[in-house]
Amino acid sequence: MSPRVVRTITDCRAALAGLRAGRRVAFVPTMGALHEGHLSLVDLARTKADVVVVSVFVNPAQFAPGEDFERYPRDLERDVRLLARRGATLVFAPEVEEMYPEPLLTRVAMHGITDDLEGARRPGHFDGVLTVVAKLFHIIEPEVAVFGQKDAQQAAAIRRMVADLDFPVEIVVGATARDPDGLALSSRNAYLSEAERREALALRSALGRAESLAAEGVADAAPLLAAMREELSRHPGIDVDYVALVERDTFRPVDRLTSPAVAAVAARIGGTRLIDNVVIEPHAG
Amino acid sequence: MSPRVVRTITDCRAALAGLRAGRRVAFVPTMGALHEGHLSLVDLARTKADVVVVSVFVNPAQFAPGEDFERYPRDLERDVRLLARRGATLVFAPEVEEMYPEPLLTRVAMHGITDDLEGARRPGHFDGVLTVVAKLFHIIEPEVAVFGQKDAQQAAAIRRMVADLDFPVEIVVGATARDPDGLALSSRNAYLSEAERREALALRSALGRAESLAAEGVADAAPLLAAMREELSRHPGIDVDYVALVERDTFRPVDRLTSPAVAAVAARIGGTRLIDNVVIEPHAG
Numbered sequence: 001m002s003p004r005v006v007r008t009i010t011d012c013r014a015a016l017a018g019l020r021a022g023r024r025v026a027f028v029p030t031m032g033a034l035h036e037g038h039l040s041l042v043d044l045a046r047t048k049a050d051v052v053v054v055s056v057f058v059n060p061a062q063f064a065p066g067e068d069f070e071r072y073p074r075d076l077e078r079d080v081r082l083l084a085r086r087g088a089t090l091v092f093a094p095e096v097e098e099m100y101p102e103p104l105l106t107r108v109a110m111h112g113i114t115d116d117l118e119g120a121r122r123p124g125h126f127d128g129v130l131t132v133v134a135k136l137f138h139i140i141e142p143e144v145a146v147f148g149q150k151d152a153q154q155a156a157a158i159r160r161m162v163a164d165l166d167f168p169v170e171i172v173v174g175a176t177a178r179d180p181d182g183l184a185l186s187s188r189n190a191y192l193s194e195a196e197r198r199e200a201l202a203l204r205s206a207l208g209r210a211e212s213l214a215a216e217g218v219a220d221a222a223p224l225l226a227a228m229r230e231e232l233s234r235h236p237g238i239d240v241d242y243v244a245l246v247e248r249d250t251f252r253p254v255d256r257l258t259s260p261a262v263a264a265v266a267a268r269i270g271g272t273r274l275i276d277n278v279v280i281e282p283h284a285g
Numbered sequence: 286m287s288p289r290v291v292r293t294i295t296d297c298r299a300a301l302a303g304l305r306a307g308r309r310v311a312f313v314p315t316m317g318a319l320h321e322g323h324l325s326l327v328d329l330a331r332t333k334a335d336v337v338v339v340s341v342f343v344n345p346a347q348f349a350p351g352e353d354f355e356r357y358p359r360d361l362e363r364d365v366r367l368l369a370r371r372g373a374t375l376v377f378a379p380e381v382e383e384m385y386p387e388p389l390l391t392r393v394a395m396h397g398i399t400d401d402l403e404g405a406r407r408p409g410h411f412d413g414v415l416t417v418v419a420k421l422f423h424i425i426e427p428e429v430a431v432f433g434q435k436d437a438q439q440a441a442a443i444r445r446m447v448a449d450l451d452f453p454v455e456i457v458v459g460a461t462a463r464d465p466d467g468l469a470l471s472s473r474n475a476y477l478s479e480a481e482r483r484e485a486l487a488l489r490s491a492l493g494r495a496e497s498l499a500a501e502g503v504a505d506a507a508p509l510l511a512a513m514r515e516e517l518s519r520h521p522g523i524d525v526d527y528v529a530l531v532e533r534d535t536f537r538p539v540d541r542l543t544s545p546a547v548a549a550v551a552a553r554i555g556g557t558r559l560i561d562n563v564v565i566e567p568h569a570g
Contacts, residue, residue, distance in 0.1 A: 009451060013453070104449045105395050105396055105397040105398060105445050105449060106393060106394070106395050106415070106445060106446045106449035106450055107393075107394055107395075108391060108392075108393055108394075108450075109391070109392055109393075109394045110390050110391050110392075111390055112390040113390060130391070131450070134450050135449075135450050135451045138450055138451040138452050138453055139451050139453075141453065160390050160391060161391045164389045164390060164391035164420075165391055165393075165416070165419050165420050165423055166294060166420045166423040166424050167423050168298070168423055168424075168426065
């Protein structure tokens with residue numbers, strides 16, 4: 001059954017008033033251009049609640065100046081068709097003017113978790129994400145919200161925002177979906193040529209090097225980072241943005257693996273910027 | 286009947302789950318040291334909802350460095366006794382550690398409305414207010430929240446935060462309560478000596494001068510501001526902090542009365558900083 005599509009905050013709240021009636025609501029925020037990664041989050045949401053709301057909103061506030069807001073892929077009809085197959089209940093797809101009828105004087109701001117990595121390279125990105133997620137939480141009032149581990153720093157920031165501001169929402173983070181060859185799914189993969197797509201596999205293989213070394217008992221950050229950099233350096237088409245090993249919750253750099261850490265990488269391939277990460281557990285032995 | 290008093294977020298949510306059951310909840314945030322001003326907001330809340338929740342929390346985040354956080358009056362037993370007489374349902378009185386178990390990395394920030402007047406003189410004050418109000422809204426999830434016009438800039442900021450972030454809360458602003466001689470009620474009036482209290486009446490009389498002139502048809506800001514300053518200058522014990530005429534919603538300075546504006550004044554009397562304001566309508570003629 002096709003999900004109902006609403007375009008305004010008023011319609012969204014009215015639809016939810018009817019749907020809720022004591023049932024749990026799960027929410028999956030997206031920017032559309034849906035792929036199996038998003039859809040796996042919808043599947044996860046369905047295991048957590050009776051009603052699944054998906055937002056499709058390309059949020060200008062989370063694009064830094066000069067980023068790809070204009071050319072970001074948009075195809076709501078296709079998105080709704082895909083969501084119908086996965087049992088989403090309601091799609092909230094507002095226009096920019098509906099979400100930002102006048103300039104926002106208020107924003108949700110964070111420091112610490114969001115200072116480095118994506119935060120340092122994409123000015124205003126995380127404040128834009130946190131602010132729109134706060135708005136969406138207030139519009140949809142979900143019991144559960146589902147985010148992807150692919151955006152690991154975002155997931156950590158959202159968890160902290162929810163804890164700091166006491167949002168009555170449980171945050172669930174779903175695993176990164178990958179193509180069979182290991183490439184993390186991303187709406188921005190659509191920008192890649194065939195040759196660039198092959199080069200992009202180096203992100204996953206670099207992370208794999210760190211995983212393997214950690215499994216062999218290497219716990220110091222320096223050799224793990226060096227191995228990732230070395231792997232990426234073999235691919236001349238890849239322009240490395242960062243390689244990092246950070247605490248999962250705080251995103252502070254770690255010198256040595258003692259608790260689960262995030263190995264993260266960002267790189268440009270042609271004109272396309274991609275990110276990927278894996279959670280690395282400290283060696284049991 | 287005495288309201289139930291809860292000290293933790295968990296207890297507050299549990300109590301509300303029982304109380305709510307389809308009934309409307311109104312919320313009155315306070316820092317305690319309740320006076321007739323607060324209690325009139327509780328009365329107003331009772332006209333709007335079946336369940337009235339009052340928070341009593343001296344929020345350290347909204348005191349600027351060097352302000353009176355430590356000596357701010359606290360007497361929860363007296364506050365609860367007063368609230369019992371006015372029919373409050375639930376009192377949420379958390380300790381600082383309950384509201385801020387670890388350093389907040391997230392804050393609600395505003396610009397524009399909060400740049401000048403109180404915002405310029407109390408660094409961090411409004412972010413501290415907005416952040417704690419966001420937390421309290423998420424804990425209590427009221428349908429209606431009631432604020433006092435006494436803190437006119439705060440009321441404008443809260444209204445804008447709610448609009449910008451789509452909080453599902455109706456904001457109601459109650460009139461400033463005054464002693465029979467016109468002094469605006471404030472928990473900080475407790476700091477005044479008898480002589481200082483007499484001097485403090487100049488704030489209200491200065492605002493009255495602006496009101497009278499406006500009623501006579503004076504619409505330019507300059508003479509209205511001059512009259513207020515002149516009135517205050519007659520009182521050597523008063524150290525004027527600011528005198529302003531601003532738009533009610535944006536708190537931008539107005540040059541001429543064309544829509545309802547806020548005439549606002551802040552001054553120190555001895556060691557005590559007081560504020561007051563009136564809404565001035567443009568002359569009908």
